[in-house]
Amino acid sequence: MVNYFSSDFKLGILGGGQLGKMLLTETQKFDIYTCVLDAAKDAPCANICDEFHVGSLLDFDTVYNFGKQVNTLTIEIENVNVDALEKLEHEGIKVYPSSKTIRIIQNKAKQKLFYVDHNIPTAEFSRFAYSDEIKTAINHESIGFPFVWKSAQFGYDGTGVKIVRTQADLDTLPNVECITEKLIPFKNELAVIVSRNVNGDLKTYPVVEMEFHPEANQVEYVICPARISEDVTKKAEGIALKVAEAFKHVGLLAVELFLTENDEILVNEVAPRPHNSGHYSIEASYTSQFEQHIRAILNLPLGDTSSKVCGVMVNLVGDENYTGNVVYENMESILKMDGVTPHIYGKKVTKPFRKMGHVTIVHKDINEARKVAETVKNTIRVISS
Amino acid sequence: MVNYFSSDFKLGILGGGQLGKMLLTETQKFDIYTCVLDAAKDAPCANICDEFHVGSLLDFDTVYNFGKQVNTLTIEIENVNVDALEKLEHEGIKVYPSSKTIRIIQNKAKQKLFYVDHNIPTAEFSRFAYSDEIKTAINHESIGFPFVWKSAQFGYDGTGVKIVRTQADLDTLPNVECITEKLIPFKNELAVIVSRNVNGDLKTYPVVEMEFHPEANQVEYVICPARISEDVTKKAEGIALKVAEAFKHVGLLAVELFLTENDEILVNEVAPRPHNSGHYSIEASYTSQFEQHIRAILNLPLGDTSSKVCGVMVNLVGDENYTGNVVYENMESILKMDGVTPHIYGKKVTKPFRKMGHVTIVHKDINEARKVAETVKNTIRVISS
Numbered sequence: 001m002v003n004y005f006s007s008d009f010k011l012g013i014l015g016g017g018q019l020g021k022m023l024l025t026e027t028q029k030f031d032i033y034t035c036v037l038d039a040a041k042d043a044p045c046a047n048i049c050d051e052f053h054v055g056s057l058l059d060f061d062t063v064y065n066f067g068k069q070v071n072t073l074t075i076e077i078e079n080v081n082v083d084a085l086e087k088l089e090h091e092g093i094k095v096y097p098s099s100k101t102i103r104i105i106q107n108k109a110k111q112k113l114f115y116v117d118h119n120i121p122t123a124e125f126s127r128f129a130y131s132d133e134i135k136t137a138i139n140h141e142s143i144g145f146p147f148v149w150k151s152a153q154f155g156y157d158g159t160g161v162k163i164v165r166t167q168a169d170l171d172t173l174p175n176v177e178c179i180t181e182k183l184i185p186f187k188n189e190l191a192v193i194v195s196r197n198v199n200g201d202l203k204t205y206p207v208v209e210m211e212f213h214p215e216a217n218q219v220e221y222v223i224c225p226a227r228i229s230e231d232v233t234k235k236a237e238g239i240a241l242k243v244a245e246a247f248k249h250v251g252l253l254a255v256e257l258f259l260t261e262n263d264e265i266l267v268n269e270v271a272p273r274p275h276n277s278g279h280y281s282i283e284a285s286y287t288s289q290f291e292q293h294i295r296a297i298l299n300l301p302l303g304d305t306s307s308k309v310c311g312v313m314v315n316l317v318g319d320e321n322y323t324g325n326v327v328y329e330n331m332e333s334i335l336k337m338d339g340v341t342p343h344i345y346g347k348k349v350t351k352p353f354r355k356m357g358h359v360t361i362v363h364k365d366i367n368e369a370r371k372v373a374e375t376v377k378n379t380i381r382v383i384s385s
Numbered sequence: 386m387v388n389y390f391s392s393d394f395k396l397g398i399l400g401g402g403q404l405g406k407m408l409l410t411e412t413q414k415f416d417i418y419t420c421v422l423d424a425a426k427d428a429p430c431a432n433i434c435d436e437f438h439v440g441s442l443l444d445f446d447t448v449y450n451f452g453k454q455v456n457t458l459t460i461e462i463e464n465v466n467v468d469a470l471e472k473l474e475h476e477g478i479k480v481y482p483s484s485k486t487i488r489i490i491q492n493k494a495k496q497k498l499f500y501v502d503h504n505i506p507t508a509e510f511s512r513f514a515y516s517d518e519i520k521t522a523i524n525h526e527s528i529g530f531p532f533v534w535k536s537a538q539f540g541y542d543g544t545g546v547k548i549v550r551t552q553a554d555l556d557t558l559p560n561v562e563c564i565t566e567k568l569i570p571f572k573n574e575l576a577v578i579v580s581r582n583v584n585g586d587l588k589t590y591p592v593v594e595m596e597f598h599p600e601a602n603q604v605e606y607v608i609c610p611a612r613i614s615e616d617v618t619k620k621a622e623g624i625a626l627k628v629a630e631a632f633k634h635v636g637l638l639a640v641e642l643f644l645t646e647n648d649e650i651l652v653n654e655v656a657p658r659p660h661n662s663g664h665y666s667i668e669a670s671y672t673s674q675f676e677q678h679i680r681a682i683l684n685l686p687l688g689d690t691s692s693k694v695c696g697v698m699v700n701l702v703g704d705e706n707y708t709g710n711v712v713y714e715n716m717e718s719i720l721k722m723d724g725v726t727p728h729i730y731g732k733k734v735t736k737p738f739r740k741m742g743h744v745t746i747v748h749k750d751i752n753e754a755r756k757v758a759e760t761v762k763n764t765i766r767v768i769s770s
Contacts (some may be wrong), residue, residue, distance in 0.1 A: 025410055028433055031729035031742075048413055048433045286724055286747070295720065304723040308693040308747070336686040339671055344416035357416075362671070362693070 010035055011298075012070030014057050016045030018345035018355065019076035019274050019290075022282070024048050026291040030300075037066045044346040057130045060084045067093055074251060074297050075273055078106050079154055096198070096297040097272040104247075105272055109152045109179050114269055116304075118246040120185040122238065122267045123181045123258070127152075131173040134180060138170075143180055150176040184266065188259040190226055191277035192240035195247050195292045199297035205289065205305045208277050210256075213317070213353075221373055222313040224280045225366065228259070235265050243270060252293045254278065275314065283341050283360045284311030309339075310366040313374040316342070316357035316382050318350035324384030326350040329359075334376050339363050342380075349384075356382050387761040395420055396683075397455030399442050401430030403730035403740065404461035404659050405676075407667070409433050411676040417683075422451045429731040431742050445469045452478055459636060459682050460658055463491050464539055481583070481635040481682040482657040489632070490657055494537045500652055501630040506624065507652045508566045508643070512537075516558040519565060523555075528565055537562040569651065575611055576662035577625035580677045581634050583684035590674065590690045592621045593662050595641075598702070598738075606758055609665045610751065613644070620650050626668040628655060637678045639663060661700065661743075668726050668745045669696030694724075695751035697758040700766050701727070702740035703735035711735040713742075719761050724748050727765075734769075739744030741767050 011027060013020050015039030015062035027034045035051040036043075040247025046052050055062035055300035057077065061103060063084035067073045072094040104110045126143055128134055137143045151160030151174065163183065164170050189212065193205040209226035210219050210268040226233070240255040247253065254275030256268040274358070287295075295302055318326070325348060334340050346356040359376050363369035396412060398405050401423030401731040409430060412419045418579055420436040421428075431437050440447035442462070448469035452458045457479040458470070470484035489495045500507040511528055522528045536545035536559065548568065549555050574597065578590040594611035595604050611618070625640040632638065639660030641653040663674035672680075672688025680687055701713070710733060719725050744761050748754035 021413065024433075025413065028406065028410065028731075029728050031731040047435050048409075050432050291726075300717060301721040303720070318603075332685060335680065335688070338689040341414075341676075343414050345411075346416040 001312075009033060009072075010050075010070040011294075012037070012067055012073040013045070013049075013076055014063065014066075014073065014080045015076035016040070016043035016049075016052065017076060018343075018347075018357075020045045021048065021345065022279075022288075022290045022343075023074075023076060023274065023293065026294050029355065030193075030294065031290070032294070032347045034114070035066070035070055037063070042165045042348065064088060067101050068094070072096065072297060074293070075102070078102055078272065082106065083284040094297075097247075097253075098250065101247045101249055101272055105270060106154075107152050107177075108150050108269065109177065111269060112179060114246070118242070120243055120246065120267050121265060123148075123184050125179045125181045126230040128178050128180070131170075131175045131178050134170060134173075134178075137180075143246060146183045148181040148183055149173055150179050150181065152179060183257060184260055186258040186260050187263075188226075188228070189268070190232075190236050190259055191222075191275070192236055192255045192257065193275060193278045193281075193289055193305075194240050194244040194249070194253045194255060195289075195296050195302050195305065196244050196251070196253070197302055198250055198294040199213055200248075201302050202241060202244065203292075203302045203305045204237050204240060205278060205281065205285070206307060207233050208280070210277060213315075219276055219315055220377070221370070222277050222280055223366065223370060224307065227366070232259060232263060232265070239265055239267060243267060247272075251296045252278070252289055276313075276355075278336040279343070280311030280313040280360050280362075281305075282343075283362045284309055306329065309362045309364055310369050312361045312366075312369045314359045314361070314373050314377050315355060316344075316359060316380065318352055318354040318356055321350050322382070322384040324349060326356055327383050327385045329383055330379045333379050334359065337361075337372055337376065339369070340372065340376060350382050392542075394418060394457075394745045395435075395455040396679075397422070397452055397458040398434075398461055399448065399451075399458065399465045400461035400663060401425070401428035401434075401437065402461060403429055403728075403732075405430045406433065406730065407664075407673075407675045407728075408459075408461060408659065408678065411602070411673070411679050414676070415679065420451070420455055422448070427733065442466065449473060450494070452480070457481065457682060459678070460487070463487055463657065467491065467646055478684075482632075482638075483635065486632045486657055491539075491561075492537050492653060493535050493654065494562065496654060496656055497564060497596075499631070500628075502505060502733050503627070505631065505652050506650060508533075508569050510564045510566045513563050513565070515562045516563050519558075519563075522565075523659075531568045533566040533568055534558055535564050535566065537564060538685065569643060569645055571643040571645050572648075573611075573613070574653070575613070575617075575621050575642040575644055575650075576607075576660070577621055577640045578627040578660060578663045578674055578690075579625050579634070579638045579640060580674075580681050580687050580690065581629050581636070582681040582687055583635055584686050585633075587626060587629065588596070588624050588677075588687045588690045589625060590663060590666065590670065591692060592618050593665070595662060598700075604661055604700055606755070607662050607665055608751065608755060609669060609692065609696045612751070617644060617648060617650070624650055624652060628652060636681045637663070637674055651750075659742075661698075664728070664743050665696030665698040665747075666690075667728075668747045669694055674759070694747045694749055695754050697744070697746045697751075697754045699744045699758050699762050700740060701744060701765065703737055703739040703741055705737040707767070707769040708736050709734060711741055712768050712770045714766040714768055715764045718764050719744065722746075722761065724754070725757065725761060726739075735767050 021044040067088040146165040189210040209223040211221040213220040254271040406429040452473040474633040531550040574595040596606040639656040
């Protein structure tokens with residue numbers, strides 16, 4: 001086998017943001033040589049990898065030329081040039097996740113059709129080449145208000161997702177390829193991270209519970225383990241495994257799920273990489289999701305996904321009233337609390353709801369952890385100087 | 386207060402080896418701007434800090450000029466130019482640990498006298514300006530064989546320490562300033578890491594048990610918690626705290642202790658920095674020793690030093706029969722074992738007994754962890770290609 005733990009092996013990462021940064025913690029631990037590509041010269045990964053390359057993740061030549069220099073290529077964000085990845089695969093570069101998987105996931109319409117084709121439960125949807133066509137569908141009463149509108153391409157962190165209740169809402173939508181989904185009243189949003197290595201070995205992380213920020217449509221708390229019944233847990237894990245196997249995925253696959261009011265589980269969407277819903281694992285799990293992603297794409301044995309302690313994660317997002325050089329107000333107060341670990345991503349400028357970091361709270365008792373998490377949330381503020 | 390979490394603050398680290406590398410994992414997590422000085426351009430820290438400077442840690446001008454650019458300066462190794470640190474302190478740079486403390490610890494004779502002055506129990510010793518003078522002492526029967534010889538200066542990782550049993554052994558000693566110690570039959574070697582911040586807040590890590598490699602005089606296993614009585618634990622913690630307070634130490638102080646056959650505790654020596662005996666804390670503790678060192682020197686609240694799970698650490702030292710480009714044999718076999726985390730320091734060349742990395746084994750049951758640690762030890766080999 002290749003000796004990953006020597007400089008004759010190079011790992012490439014597309015994207016130098018916070019997920020890349022947390023992956024680098026693990027490559028540093030294993031002394032794996034890393035090359036990172038990002039469009040921003042001051043990206044969080046810029047100073048902490050072996051080679052940092054500045055360039056667009058969406059430009060064919062940039063991604064192709066970057067990929068040619070490495071042995072194995074992975075991503076920390078899905079919005080990359082997939083044609084370049086496909087060419088690299090044909091030329092023998094190991095690309096995980098595969099271009100095929102990323103191509104499906106990049107487009108929400110394709111992603112939904114994939115679920116249908118593989119008998120994976122998901123919310124009813126309609127597909128439109130342009131948002132304009134939704135109006136016709138409404139006139140023919142094939143769909144009705146309210147519904148969820150999702151841009152097919154480049155949705156990320158809740159951008160490109162809107163709840164449409166009225167004709168007026170409808171008129172504000174960009175006229176792009178999109179899907180509409182039935183607005184499902186759900187009890188709970190859950191997520192399961194599945195890890196699968198090149199051999200096809202599979203391990204799932206515990207089911208987590210997600211609480212969303214009402215306005216920003218971003219996760220506010222991730223709670224591990226989810227406070228749900230054994231039956232629901234089994235059902236959620238089963239569906240997540242089915243999705244990972246359908247993709248023949250290599251690496252981590254974060255599967256976001258809705259738990260409906262009648263305990264039905266529907267796949268919302270997936271991310272083929274380490275995910276916000278797994279950040280708690282750095283402090284709480286025997287193997288962090290970032291280490292597990294590295295193990296999976298290098299075809300190493302998968303680590304233990306169980307937890308040492310319970311964990312709750314709080315996202316640190318920019319206060320909606322501040323834009324400018326970031327300041328973390330009351331950082332010292334949260335550092336006084338036991339089991340509290342802040343992660344600061346290193347973005348210089350804060351904007352309303354921008355993900356600037358996260359805080360993990362661990363405790364032997366999940367309810368205690370959840371209480372402390374609320375105090376953390378109400379104490380620290382991400383503002384500007 | 387200074388906003389550590391912004392680029393207007395610079396932390397300097399003297400030494401870019403494995404301890405520096407593990408400190409950088411924490412500064413990355415907190416997004417603290419770091420400058421590292423090391424003599425080796427390919428030191429483990431070279432590519433993972435904000436500014437890497439190449440130069441001698443023992444040269445006054447190099448250390449002084451490096452230190453002038455930072456706000457707070459710390460060390461990962463004691464063998465640095467202390468005069469430069471003293472000048473930097475006078476010019477308002479925060480230096481933790483202080484030049485005074487490092488000066489005492491750098492010289493084993495001074496260190497032993499410090500313990501005597503502060504009524505800290507330590508093995509009986511004699512001090513010599515030159516090893517030659519030991520012969521006279523033997524002729525006058527003020528000391529006798531066997532005894533432990535320690536070079537006063539620049540002892541590190543067991544270098545500069547010899548057990549002298551015969552006149553022949555005595556003749557092989559370098560003729561330098563040194564101390565001799567009574568050879569004490571001890572049951573056990575223990576260590577306690579004490580953390581103290583600028584405010585003087587104190588927290589101790591649990592007492593750990595150390596097992597040494599017979600030939601290399603390097604730690605082979607570190608076991609947390611130590612399998613000792615409650616009384617011995619209390620006594621060890623009390624003595625460690627007394628040492629840290631005597632130094633008015635800021636940062637981490639690793640206190641190495643002997644447990645004698647009659648359950649007496651003697652201070653062997655101390656290290657004013659993160660220490661091999663605390664590596665287990667990365668996986669096992671609520672707050673790793675490296676994060677705690679950063680918290681202490683930045684005068685942040687100290688983190689919880691208790692453990693999530695039990696931990697055993699195994700040093701990965703170069704096989705005595707190999708010198709050359711390092712290869713980690715059977716790495717995949719140990720990655721198959723639950724709760725096993727290798728740390729590879731990134732030194733390109735292995736030498737007999739050179740510290741190349743370590744492996745942490747965590748488990749809810751300390752005896753299980755110890756068993757797995759032995760399997761790890763007997764499985765992985767550090768050889769050359």
